[in-house]
Amino acid sequence: MANYFNTLPLREQLEQLGKCRFMDMSEFADGVEALKGKKMVVIGCGAQGLNQGLNLRDSGLDVSYALRPEAIAQKRQSWKNATENGFTVGTYEDLIPTADVVLNLTPDKQHTAVVNAVMPLMKEGACLSYSHGFNIVEEGMKIREDLTVIMVAPKCPGSEVRAEYVRGFGVPTLIAVHEDNDPKGEGLALAKAYAVGTGGHKAGVLMSSFIAEVKSDLMGEQTILCGMLQTGSILCFDKMVEEGIDPGYASKLIQYGWETVTEALKYGGVTNMLDRLSNPAKIKAFDLAEELKQIMRPLYNKHQDDIMSGHFSKTMMEDWANDDKNLLQWRADTAETNFEKTPAGDVEISEQEYFDKGILMVAMVKAGVELAFETMTAAGIIAESAYYESLHETPLIANTIARKKLYEMNATISDTAEYGCYLYNHACVPLLADFMKGIKSDVIGKGLTVEDNGVDNARLIEVNTALRSHPVEAVGAVLRGHMADMKKIV
Amino acid sequence: MGSIRLDNILFNKVTVNFDDRFTLSEINWTIDPGQHWVITGTNGAGKSALAAVLAGVGEIESGTITGLPQNVGLVSFEAQAELIAKELKKDDADIMDVISLGTPVHEMIFDNCQDPELAHALVEKFGLNQLLDRAFRKLSTGETRKVMLIRALSSKPDLLIFDEPFDGLDANTLIMLQEHLASIVDTIPMVMVLNRFDEMPTFITHVAYVDKGELALTVDKKDKSAFNELYQLLHLKTTDLQVPEADPANTLPALDPNQPLVRLNQATIKYGDTVIVDKLDWTIERGQHWQLSGPNGSGKTGALSLITGDHPQCYTNDIFVFGFQRGNGESIWQIKQFIGYVSTALQWEYRVSTSCKNVIISGFYDSIGMYSKSTDNQKKIADQWLALLGMEDRADQPFNKLSYGDQRLLLIARAMVKHPPLLILDEPCLGLDDMNRQLVLALIEKICEGKETTVLYVNHHAEDQIKGIENYLGLKKNS
Ligand SMILES: NC(=O)c1ccc[n+]([C@@H]2O[C@H](COP(=O)([O-])OP(=O)(O)OC[C@H]3O[C@@H](n4cnc5c(N)ncnc54)[C@H](OP(=O)(O)O)[C@@H]3O)[C@@H](O)[C@H]2O)c1
Numbered sequence A: 001m002a003n004y005f006n007t008l009p010l011r012e013q014l015e016q017l018g019k020c021r022f023m024d025m026s027e028f029a030d031g032v033e034a035l036k037g038k039k040m041v042v043i044g045c046g047a048q049g050l051n052q053g054l055n056l057r058d059s060g061l062d063v064s065y066a067l068r069p070e071a072i073a074q075k076r077q078s079w080k081n082a083t084e085n086g087f088t089v090g091t092y093e094d095l096i097p098t099a100d101v102v103l104n105l106t107p108d109k110q111h112t113a114v115v116n117a118v119m120p121l122m123k124e125g126a127c128l129s130y131s132h133g134f135n136i137v138e139e140g141m142k143i144r145e146d147l148t149v150i151m152v153a154p155k156c157p158g159s160e161v162r163a164e165y166v167r168g169f170g171v172p173t174l175i176a177v178h179e180d181n182d183p184k185g186e187g188l189a190l191a192k193a194y195a196v197g198t199g200g201h202k203a204g205v206l207m208s209s210f211i212a213e214v215k216s217d218l219m220g221e222q223t224i225l226c227g228m229l230q231t232g233s234i235l236c237f238d239k240m241v242e243e244g245i246d247p248g249y250a251s252k253l254i255q256y257g258w259e260t261v262t263e264a265l266k267y268g269g270v271t272n273m274l275d276r277l278s279n280p281a282k283i284k285a286f287d288l289a290e291e292l293k294q295i296m297r298p299l300y301n302k303h304q305d306d307i308m309s310g311h312f313s314k315t316m317m318e319d320w321a322n323d324d325k326n327l328l329q330w331r332a333d334t335a336e337t338n339f340e341k342t343p344a345g346d347v348e349i350s351e352q353e354y355f356d357k358g359i360l361m362v363a364m365v366k367a368g369v370e371l372a373f374e375t376m377t378a379a380g381i382i383a384e385s386a387y388y389e390s391l392h393e394t395p396l397i398a399n400t401i402a403r404k405k406l407y408e409m410n411a412t413i414s415d416t417a418e419y420g421c422y423l424y425n426h427a428c429v430p431l432l433a434d435f436m437k438g439i440k441s442d443v444i445g446k447g448l449t450v451e452d453n454g455v456d457n458a459r460l461i462e463v464n465t466a467l468r469s470h471p472v473e474a475v476g477a478v479l480r481g482h483m484a485d486m487k488k489i490v
Numbered sequence B: 001m002g003s004i005r006l007d008n009i010l011f012n013k014v015t016v017n018f019d020d021r022f023t024l025s026e027i028n029w030t031i032d033p034g035q036h037w038v039i040t041g042t043n044g045a046g047k048s049a050l051a052a053v054l055a056g057v058g059e060i061e062s063g064t065i066t067g068l069p070q071n072v073g074l075v076s077f078e079a080q081a082e083l084i085a086k087e088l089k090k091d092d093a094d095i096m097d098v099i100s101l102g103t104p105v106h107e108m109i110f111d112n113c114q115d116p117e118l119a120h121a122l123v124e125k126f127g128l129n130q131l132l133d134r135a136f137r138k139l140s141t142g143e144t145r146k147v148m149l150i151r152a153l154s155s156k157p158d159l160l161i162f163d164e165p166f167d168g169l170d171a172n173t174l175i176m177l178q179e180h181l182a183s184i185v186d187t188i189p190m191v192m193v194l195n196r197f198d199e200m201p202t203f204i205t206h207v208a209y210v211d212k213g214e215l216a217l218t219v220d221k222k223d224k225s226a227f228n229e230l231y232q233l234l235h236l237k238t239t240d241l242q243v244p245e246a247d248p249a250n251t252l253p254a255l256d257p258n259q260p261l262v263r264l265n266q267a268t269i270k271y272g273d274t275v276i277v278d279k280l281d282w283t284i285e286r287g288q289h290w291q292l293s294g295p296n297g298s299g300k301t302g303a304l305s306l307i308t309g310d311h312p313q314c315y316t317n318d319i320f321v322f323g324f325q326r327g328n329g330e331s332i333w334q335i336k337q338f339i340g341y342v343s344t345a346l347q348w349e350y351r352v353s354t355s356c357k358n359v360i361i362s363g364f365y366d367s368i369g370m371y372s373k374s375t376d377n378q379k380k381i382a383d384q385w386l387a388l389l390g391m392e393d394r395a396d397q398p399f400n401k402l403s404y405g406d407q408r409l410l411l412i413a414r415a416m417v418k419h420p421p422l423l424i425l426d427e428p429c430l431g432l433d434d435m436n437r438q439l440v441l442a443l444i445e446k447i448c449e450g451k452e453t454t455v456l457y458v459n460h461h462a463e464d465q466i467k468g469i470e471n472y473l474g475l476k477k478n479s
């Protein structure tokens, strides 16, 4: 199988990458009609499989689960998930031939094997859906010509997909139709109905392409979302300890700091996050972020280039073939970092203190979000898509660190994201070594002292203008507006 | 001026009978020196009775009262009526065919007066000068009341008891009286019965709330939040506000009147070998209010979640709700539109920082938080609910900044805002203090007065009953 993207001529590559349109609510007026009475069979009952299935069933659709035989025989968690929630569970042979829509919600790494196993069992003219396009785009999986292939990708972890639905809302969702596999022209109608069934239409749907989804998703997750937070955690912790700050305090400031500062990001973008700082601290954070952006830009470019060329997926798949040797080694190394090994201290840190003492963390988030966004859009990815894959998801990943540090983050994200995150981290830590030498506890751990309180008006105006005029802020304001009253979940 | 002569007045489990017409039961109450109390409650709750006990009225059946002073000044409608009746009797007793003039006002005030100097001053202040020679029984109600007040105030009392002292007084007298009371706060303890909080003098230190013949609550005025809650409770209990109308734009599909609202047939929830709900048969007809009770772990919430569609195993059971046999392509939103729901769990899940008004409006959408634009009419109805709850001033405040009890009240309003055919109250008082329990129960009783909603009330104490509920289902703990 060849990398699908690389088989396309440049003109079409650019067209596919640039495909992204924010859909209007009125386009979902038909609700779940296109899927009513159809048999939806989900393969895999993990984070996405279970939660999407619960939503689809509660929307009045017919959902059952096809699991691999060993999962059924051993009554694994996936089997328990499905049966305890009252779903019909069967083998591929039992269920796939009856399915009108097969939802492939197994781990991306398994897609080739899974799709090869189920495709021959699928009935003529049925639909195969994905929640991530890696298999089609990077692995070049060829799907039988009579089958419709669509993607419905919630831009949130599975638990959020369910929690938001139960509240009467949904999570932002990206949908796409694989143009090579839309024989009856019904792909879009099915994808829209599916998005409605999961509640996604209420939070905003992007009509995109498999290619744009994959290239932007990979870029976001390995740079700002996971990579930057991991690198930042390790560097900031070691610096604070070096500066004589209590390790328990340092550990807590980082573990919960990402979540706290990115909460401000979620509600009002980078501008709001920096507005939480005092004026002198804001200028400091701005300057640090500028410096970071300059140092890290080549790295972001390299990640995007490797993703576009297929080099990234090629090396990762080689590691899959090699029993995940690198991945497992890097995972073990992460567990040994000082940050990971130092438990958060039993100290009170107020919400504002996370900002005041975490100026460098704020700067890192700003630099990472803007760089990822700028790099993606420069590569032809549309701003809306770049926003979801950078700024929008940052707080969601930060929440996982608050739960159980880097271990939890890497356990929650996909293997693909984890692999990319380690790649980034290995390059970024040495890249920032010199920069970190100049860092003192005033920007991480202790905060600015009172003497630093003066600011130059002209400089402040300059900084405020620059913050507000970054393109990620404009698109963010519009997309957050679509999420209506969705207010702070405490 | 001297200092307060009073010791503690101590009520210890006191039950008092009033001519077999009314009973105050098991009153425990302490009035310490330096305190000034207001007794409040709804009409007929027993607040005047409690005040009267302090003046020695009523027959004590059990319990003890210690520290009651000898010399109590009492002003109340009952005492006023009694005095007038006595005067009229004197009249009747006259066998001679002579027109009796009755006792003149100056005699009423100055005979047996302990403090004539004060009495004179008050006569002046209250504008009774012209009336001193008039017969007491010829006075207007307001004038008699003034005489009563002067008699009580100038009796050098150890304790003053006023039952609605400000009722029927003209504005000028009111000011004079309040001024005088303010001047004696350091010397004479006072207890007054008041219906309206806004009439409460500033020197009052404590409030006693009487409900159904019991002393339900006592509040130290310094405890601002408790005090506000009490205010809200009285507002709910005493105002004649109606439950706001439904929104005509929010029409539900018609239900077949011959079908029950809910029918569970052998309903079962289990995880592996653990059985949560065991073969439950339950039919809820329209208009049949139910109480569901049982110990923790008896599956009350589980059974409810089969009805609401929140439990995933509702798809593997034989469940008929609001015209839908579950598992035939209906969505949960089609089910939820018929249900109003309140529980502690809902309150925990309602962690959205939206405004109080939006919380109520979200009931139209069965959502937690607001994700659609609300209509003007929905906003208007939400305002009416806020007024009913006495929370108009909090309309735009963030929900998550409210007290726990206020949040619960708002969630009940949210559940009721669309006038659902079925209202499920899953332990609505759980986790609430006494005051908030009273508030919530008052609101529920108000709601139960309406006809179109069938109420399903869940409580683990079977004895905690609500007026109007006649069907009971008790669940046992599953082993
Ligand atoms: N997690 C996210 O935040 C997220 C967000 C958007 C999209 N997605 C996409 O959603 C898809 C599913 O991801 P996930 O995070 O839900 O995965 P997951 O939680 O790891 O669940 C995968 C499920 O597939 C089953 N499975 C694993 N290997 C299999 C095989 N060889 N054959 C058949 N079944 C297999 C597993 O069950 P058994 O091992 O018991 O068989 C498990 O139930 C991926 O394409 C992912 O990119 C994920």
Ligand SMILES: [Mg+2]
Binding pocket: B300, B301, B426, B427
């Ligand atoms: Mg319960």
